[in-house]
Amino acid sequence: MRFFGIGLAVLGIMISSCAEKVDGYLLEGEFTGDLEDGTAVYLKAMNEQNRLVEVDTAFIEAGAFRFEGKTEAPELHYLFLDQNRGNIPVVLENGKIEVSAQKDSLAFASVSGTQQNEYFQNYLAHSREISLKVGSIQRDASTASANQDTAIVNSLRDEYIELQNEARAYEVDYIKGQPDALISLLLLERVNASKTIPETEIMELFTSLSPDLQNTAIGSKLKGALERGAKVAIGAVAPNFSAPTPGGQQLALNEVLGKVTIIDFWAAWCKPCRAENPNLVKVYEAHKDKGLSIIGVSLDRKAEDWIKAIEVDNLEWHQVSNVQYFDEIAALYNVRAIPASFILDENGVIVAKNLRGAALGEKISELLP
Numbered sequence: 001m002r003f004f005g006i007g008l009a010v011l012g013i014m015i016s017s018c019a020e021k022v023d024g025y026l027l028e029g030e031f032t033g034d035l036e037d038g039t040a041v042y043l044k045a046m047n048e049q050n051r052l053v054e055v056d057t058a059f060i061e062a063g064a065f066r067f068e069g070k071t072e073a074p075e076l077h078y079l080f081l082d083q084n085r086g087n088i089p090v091v092l093e094n095g096k097i098e099v100s101a102q103k104d105s106l107a108f109a110s111v112s113g114t115q116q117n118e119y120f121q122n123y124l125a126h127s128r129e130i131s132l133k134v135g136s137i138q139r140d141a142s143t144a145s146a147n148q149d150t151a152i153v154n155s156l157r158d159e160y161i162e163l164q165n166e167a168r169a170y171e172v173d174y175i176k177g178q179p180d181a182l183i184s185l186l187l188l189e190r191v192n193a194s195k196t197i198p199e200t201e202i203m204e205l206f207t208s209l210s211p212d213l214q215n216t217a218i219g220s221k222l223k224g225a226l227e228r229g230a231k232v233a234i235g236a237v238a239p240n241f242s243a244p245t246p247g248g249q250q251l252a253l254n255e256v257l258g259k260v261t262i263i264d265f266w267a268a269w270c271k272p273c274r275a276e277n278p279n280l281v282k283v284y285e286a287h288k289d290k291g292l293s294i295i296g297v298s299l300d301r302k303a304e305d306w307i308k309a310i311e312v313d314n315l316e317w318h319q320v321s322n323v324q325y326f327d328e329i330a331a332l333y334n335v336r337a338i339p340a341s342f343i344l345d346e347n348g349v350i351v352a353k354n355l356r357g358a359a360l361g362e363k364i365s366e367l368l369p
Contacts, residue, residue: 024070025092029099031063031081040082041065043092045075052078070094073216074116074182081106091116091182119181123174130167137163168196172205180210189222192229193336195354199233202226228334238263238348241329243297243320246307251295256318257348259291260367265330265340267299268309273339276356277313283361284317290368291346294318299338301325343367 029041039060044052055077058065074093086106088099093116101109111117137160144152171191175184188209192202203226206214213219231239242252253263264280266273284294298321300306306321322329326336333342343352343363355363 024068025094025097027067027090027092027097027099029065029079029101031060031065031101031103033103035060035063035103037061042080042082043067043077044080044087045077045092073212075216075218076182076186079106089120091120093117115180116182119178120183123178123181123183123187126170127167130163130170133163134160172197175205176208179208180213182213182216185209185213185216185218185222189218192222192225199226199229203230225334228331232333232342232350232353234350234353236350238342238344238350239332241297241332243322243329245318245320246303246310251318251320253295254348256293256295257344257346258293259346260287260293260364261344261348262292262294262364263333263342263344264294264296265299265333265335265338266296267338268305269300270338274309274313276339277315279357279360281314281316283364286361287364287368288317292364292368295320297321297329298323299325299327299330 027043037060041058041060042054043056043058045055047053056067056069058067071092071094074091077090077092079088079090079099081103084103084106088101088106088109088111090097090099090111091114093114095114097111097113097117099109099111111121137156141153141156141160144156168191171187174181175188175191178184188202188205191197191205206219206222206226209219214223230236238253240252240254242250245251253261262280266277268274280294284292294317296310296315296317296319298306298309298319300309300321300323303321303323306319306323309315310319330336333340339354339356341354341356341360342350343355345351345367351367352363
């Protein structure tokens with residue numbers, strides 16, 4: 001049995017402050033361990049495609065390195081040591097930042113000196129406690145699974161779920177308590193991606209953040225995503241769209257609305273989508289005569305793959321696709337991963353989202369008894 005990590009970094013140990021004034025940022029660090037002079041230290045950041053790109057390079061001299069510059073707003077960066085695994089996350093902001101680490105143990109680096117790094121390290125201190133508990137559960141689960149002790153495995157699974165809930169609650173509480181912290185914005189970005197709390201609450205948390213954070217590049221991007229999400233939130237009228245059918249005719253959503261309508265975003269290449277299709281077929285067969293309509297929106301790249309999957313999976317409802325992967329319809333519905341679905345009432349109002357398996361059948365039976 002395998003338990004997956006909660007996605008919390010296990011980094012940083014101590015927090016200190018430095019009153020020295022600098023013009024811009026001064027990031028100074030020191031590594032202990034056997035390092036040759038001239039070893040490269042890379043300062044990297046995520047670009048718009050969520051890929052790490054190099055921002056600057058420094059070189060070790062007597063175990064020390066430094067970066068200097070100016071930044072308009074605090075931003076999460078990462079320090080990489082040449083020929084070493086791992087990295088050290090640092091909030092790059094104007095001021096003096098100090099980093100201390102053992103070269104073979106970057107995960108336990110000390111980062112201090114500025115307010116945003118203090119926020120970050122305080123957050124990581126509690127995250128580290130949760131991560132240690134996760135590691136303990138994983139080890140115990142591995143042992144119990146090897147011994148075929150089902151009772152212990154089930155107990156550990158329940159404990160793990162409780163720990164996940166604890167971690168999520170901590171993140172939300174942290175965001176509420178630290179509206180000026182960059183880490184609050186980054187956590188909220190992750191919460192929005194995972195949709196672990198209602199969209200309305202995510203928007204409330206965003207508006208509670210400081211204006212400076214909201215106006216950063218990350219903040220502006222998140223605001224845009226939240227605004228797009230609000231247009232397809234439960235209670236909103238589903239935006240109309242049209243696209244070609246397998247036969248090449250244009251078909252619009254408002255032409256196929258039933259008493260209840262499911263918009264199903266899927267693709268032939270999407271294994272979870274294909275695994276869910278038999279359940280969707282079952283639900284459709286049970287309710288199509290009561291007024292259920294389904295319109296599938298494929299995010300395939302090849303028309304032949306799309307059309308073949310429709311036939312193989314016996315999908316008898318309406319199908320459309322621009323055959324352009326995550327296209328303008330996906331963007332209109334703020335769909336960034338599939339399967340994704342929206343359930344509409346007879347007026348086109350969204351009443352539920354992303355239901356699968358038994359939950360989907362139960363909801364449709366409730367709406368079309």
